Amino acid sequence: MPSMTGAELLIRLLERQEITTVAGIPGGTNLPIYDALGRSSRIRHVLARHEQGAAFMAQGMARSTGKPAVCMATSGPGATNLLTAIADAKLDSVPIVCITGQVPLGLVGTDAFQEMDIYGMSIPVTKHNYLVRSARELLHVIPEAFRIAASGRPGPVLVDIPKDIQCQSVTFDMLPAPGTPETSPDPDIDQLNRAAEMISRSRKPILYLGGGVTQSGASETATRLAEKNTLPSVMTLMGLGAMPHSHPLSLGMLGMHAAKHTNLALQECDLLIAAGVRFDDRATGRLEEFCPDADIIHIDIDPSELGKLKTDCVGIVCDVKTALEHLLANVQDKQRGEWVDRIATLKRDFPALLPKTASPLSPYGLVRHAAEYVGPDAIVTTDVGQHQMRAAQAYPVTRARQFLTSGGLGTMGFGLPAAIGAALAHPDRSVICFTGDGSLLMNIQELATAAEHNLNIKIVLADNRALGLVQQQQELFYENRKFASSYGNALDFTTIAKGFGIASADLANSEDPASDLRDILGSNGPALIRIPVNAAENVYPMVPPGAANTTMIEGAAND
Numbered sequence: 001m002p003s004m005t006g007a008e009l010l011i012r013l014l015e016r017q018e019i020t021t022v023a024g025i026p027g028g029t030n031l032p033i034y035d036a037l038g039r040s041s042r043i044r045h046v047l048a049r050h051e052q053g054a055a056f057m058a059q060g061m062a063r064s065t066g067k068p069a070v071c072m073a074t075s076g077p078g079a080t081n082l083l084t085a086i087a088d089a090k091l092d093s094v095p096i097v098c099i100t101g102q103v104p105l106g107l108v109g110t111d112a113f114q115e116m117d118i119y120g121m122s123i124p125v126t127k128h129n130y131l132v133r134s135a136r137e138l139l140h141v142i143p144e145a146f147r148i149a150a151s152g153r154p155g156p157v158l159v160d161i162p163k164d165i166q167c168q169s170v171t172f173d174m175l176p177a178p179g180t181p182e183t184s185p186d187p188d189i190d191q192l193n194r195a196a197e198m199i200s201r202s203r204k205p206i207l208y209l210g211g212g213v214t215q216s217g218a219s220e221t222a223t224r225l226a227e228k229n230t231l232p233s234v235m236t237l238m239g240l241g242a243m244p245h246s247h248p249l250s251l252g253m254l255g256m257h258a259a260k261h262t263n264l265a266l267q268e269c270d271l272l273i274a275a276g277v278r279f280d281d282r283a284t285g286r287l288e289e290f291c292p293d294a295d296i297i298h299i300d301i302d303p304s305e306l307g308k309l310k311t312d313c314v315g316i317v318c319d320v321k322t323a324l325e326h327l328l329a330n331v332q333d334k335q336r337g338e339w340v341d342r343i344a345t346l347k348r349d350f351p352a353l354l355p356k357t358a359s360p361l362s363p364y365g366l367v368r369h370a371a372e373y374v375g376p377d378a379i380v381t382t383d384v385g386q387h388q389m390r391a392a393q394a395y396p397v398t399r400a401r402q403f404l405t406s407g408g409l410g411t412m413g414f415g416l417p418a419a420i421g422a423a424l425a426h427p428d429r430s431v432i433c434f435t436g437d438g439s440l441l442m443n444i445q446e447l448a449t450a451a452e453h454n455l456n457i458k459i460v461l462a463d464n465r466a467l468g469l470v471q472q473q474q475e476l477f478y479e480n481r482k483f484a485s486s487y488g489n490a491l492d493f494t495t496i497a498k499g500f501g502i503a504s505a506d507l508a509n510s511e512d513p514a515s516d517l518r519d520i521l522g523s524n525g526p527a528l529i530r531i532p533v534n535a536a537e538n539v540y541p542m543v544p545p546g547a548a549n550t551t552m553i554e555g556a557a558n559d
């Protein structure tokens with residue numbers, strides 16, 4: 001009968017889950033776990049420089065692979081530092097398993113050194129969480145944590161393990177089977193048939209694709225469905241890549257920073273086929289005025305999403321891929337000449353007004369050049385702000401899991417550690433991170449991690465010495481009263497990068513920025529590329545927060 005400590009058992013169970021990389025930081029209450037982890041020949045530990053960085057690294061691994069990934073922290077401040085990234089994973093349905101050390105069970109509730117009730121604190125931001133009370137429980141809890149994180153609508157799970165439990169001996173007959181995602185419930189075929197009929201009958205349908213399409217691996221099915229029935233398609237920020245951006249039926253991203261014709265097409269549609277979306281306000285604008293004339297089919301694996309915001313829908317609780325496959329088999333082959341013509345007219349009358357400047361020294365030019373130089377295989381991460389919206393508007397995303405961004409929580413500081421996670425999971429790929437100076441500063445310490453592991457990450461910094469997206473709102477909606485949204489001092493980011501051991505280039509000082517950009521993006525290992533951006537350059541179009549998507553502000557194309 002095998003006998004081992006709780007910590008050793010935990011590591012064995014992680015190995016059985018085929019975890020090969022764990023990001024984290026050790027401390028007093030998780031040292032037994034680290035001691036056992038150090039003896040694992042199958043799991044590589046990546047020492048983050050901040051626990052939020054570690055959790056975003058786990059997110060980068062999970063978002064780019066679709067499989068649960070693991071991060072670790074000690075109790076107290078280590079655990080609380082994870083919370084923002086856990087909340088981020090909750091809102092974007094990312095499967096991560098976070099393992100925290102806790103003070104010994106006997107000290108729980110005594111305000112012991114570095115004791116914090118992370119179990120209680122993480123309840124609202126996790127899909128599920130555990131406080132482990134015996135080493136034996138791990139035999140059940142760890143496979144369960146992975147099963148729950150990956151089943152249905154994925155999400156974060158936290159496992160808090162007191163130090164004495166990590167040291168406790170446990171004897172057992174056999175290790176349990178690894179936790180795997182549950183098969184999703186069978187769909188209601190009658191509802192699906194009804195949906196197929198509604199699609200075939202509709203005159204002006206639109207397919208509305210969200211992160212759930214990516215999660216269920218349904219992007220190809222969605223594209224084929226769109227092609228068979230000629231369904232113009234829009235994507236949420238989380239759904240980008242569900243249909244290749246250059247597809248003739250793609251209308252790109254909808255909502256706050258969408259092209260005007262995209263939002264206007266939605267206004268006219270008579271049927272909205274919503275797949276793996278949650279009617280987020282950044283996508284819908286004022287909900288009452290979103291698709292006012294449309295019947296709605298809403299497909300989601302999570303029953304709590306159906307009827308949550310749009311109440312009068314044909315709801316289908318089902319794995320999105322299964323549902324779309326059924327619809328694909330049952331909808332009519334259809335051309336829809338009139339609707340396609342109408343969309344073409346909208347596109348002509350309200351073209352996407354993104355600046356076309358070719359220079360890589362312009363915010364959009366930078367995105368386009370960088371995309372061309374890194375090629376379609378690259379994984380993209382973004383931070384949060386104007387640079388994020390520009391990347392979402394202009395980057396030619398061709399496939400699911402290519403564009404990793406903090407959609408629901410909009411967390412500045414996401415981009416760099418998520419890029420590290422993506423690079424750890426895909427050492428054969430280039431990873432490019434679009435960031436702003438405000439966001440980069442929120443997790444800049446992880447440059448050290450990127451340098452230590454010589455990861456193939458290119459950080460593309462649009463430096464406007466401002467919290468650009470905040471300043472934009474102050475200009476447009478607070479009578480230009482810009483307050484607390486610009487930085488008084490300029491930072492020398494290229495020297496900072498060098499200090500971390502990272503190659504860097506400031507394109508402002510370049511005689512041939514395009515060629516320098518190409519060279520540095522093509523180099524091996526991590527690098528930071530800075531371009532200066534005028535803080536007065538806004539991202540357009542923009543729907544004012546809370547307003548209808550038809551009330552877009554279209555600014556001058558000042559790129």
Ligand SMILES: Cc1ncc(C[n+]2csc(CCOP(=O)(O)OP(=O)(O)O)c2C)c(N)n1
Binds near residue numbers: 409
């Ligand atoms: C952690 C966090 N704090 C505050 C915000 C609010 N916020 C949204 S965008 C933004 C400015 C981002 O600035 P920067 O990263 O420099 O990007 P830019 O908009 O200038 O391109 C801020 C402060 C946020 N999203 N996340």
